[in-house]
Amino acid sequence: MTLRISGIDAAAIARARAISPGAFSQPLRERIPALAAGALFVGLTVYCIVLFEMSPVRLWAGFGKLLEVVGHMFPPTAKGAALDYAYAMLQTVAMALIGTVIAAVLAVPLGFACARNMVPGWIVRFVFRRSSDVMRGVDQLVWALIFVRAVGLGPLAGILAIIIADTGTLAKLYSEAIENIDRKPVEGLRASGASPVQTMRFGVIPQVLPIMLSNILYIFESNTRSATILGIVGAGGIGFFLADRIRTMLWEEACFIMLMILGTVYVIDWFSKRLRAKITGGTDAPTVIH
């Protein structure tokens, strides 16, 4: 096939444009929403830059100071407190583990209560869903701050914060898994005269358990990261040391702690990834709104 382009000149293009203008450019009316969105986007950004005084001078000065700080961070040293830091890091991981396990258990009844195919009445479901929304709508650190006031400084406040926030998150993930089960095994069991408990045990649990376990591991990974900051408000773990060393400008020690966090998170991620692949047979991590 040969393409004849010799016949096309400016007049031909103009004729074609008159016949079907849509092929050359979108009419203005259809472009208005996109243009408006773009204008809003740019306007909001400019407004933010002005509001937050993000002037180049200020940024330049700040980055200069930041570079200085980073310079002070090397070489990272523990100054003889390495064991204290290691213990605090271990406590952080322990808090994440306990919090995740307890939340995983507490979220089971809540998850079932939030699932559309398990609870008939919408009022019950609405109440349980909104309470799980509140649990995970408030950040873990806010819960930690409240629990520090209520039960005092220490890891207990942090563990409680993890439990509350992640019971909400896991309940949502569980209920989604439960809502997505295949109905056929359940119906088959019912048809063969199984009791509700038996239906649950042999029809529902085998389908949702691997997903639940995978979610739990994912939350555990996420918690080892987020638990590192609980100490900043006094809720136990490495965060206390880190915040203290930064506030007193002991940069070398702060850097040592940050590297320790990086290493620990790396090891836990690696371990959890392998375990998760084993449980789910290699399917990917769930996306968690956290």
Added chain:
Amino acid sequence: MSSTATGLEAVRTFETSWRALQVRKRWLTLGYGLLFAAVFAASAWVGEFNLVKLFQGLPRIHEYVAKTLPVLTLDNLWGDLSEWFYGLPKWLMLLWETILIAYIATLLGTLGALALCFHAARNLSRGGTSYWIARRVFEVARTIPELVFALVFVFAFGIGPLAGILAIAIHSMGGSGKLFAEAVENIDMKPVDGLRATGANWVQTIRFAVLPQVLPNFTSFSLWRFEINVRSASIIGFVGAGGIGQEFYTAISRLYYEDISALIILMVCTVILIDMVCERVRHRLIGKEGFA
């Protein structure tokens, strides 16, 4: 009759090996269960967690929460409510600031992730060094919590929203960057090969072969990141980096009990509202099944 004998033999072999397998499985379960129990017990010891402490703590939590709740009477409901939310105009301004912090931080973080993600994708990276650097930058940025960045940035940029914006931007650059790079690794390589064959340079290849494939995913990830960043922006005020967190921290430490519950209600409503809006937009962008 010999065929029946071998049949029985086969059944017997099957049964013994099945039983052996069951026994092995039971032992394995027991072993893993014990290991888990041991790890949990060790964690409880290190985390100073026990039931006595927990049950001593629970009534105190109840007491505290009860203190934060205002007395609402039916005859003077409006008056009580307006007394409870007396700071509403100021708080709404702070919430607006919080959302704006999250917005600009998401924008900056997304731009950073966009700049680096093509280097961090195994199928497009041009050399070992840039791949290595991009990956490590993303890892460090998403592993160090935003609050820690905020602590350092408050020192460098002074107290105020700017430190918080940069802290959240860096942290979300790491988080989005990883997802972006994964999306790039999953693209169809044929357009890339086609453009390379026509002599397009690296930037042109990215612009015309890669970007059209990944843009819907990127937008969806960024919206999702915005939801997370609104939560982050509400806590960075704890270390003086702007937003509603500062107000909340003050309320908690100065024991303004009723403010605490009012602020929590406002924060939860904001977060839920933003989640709902973003979810709508996200579903419209890439369809309901594509993104959980």
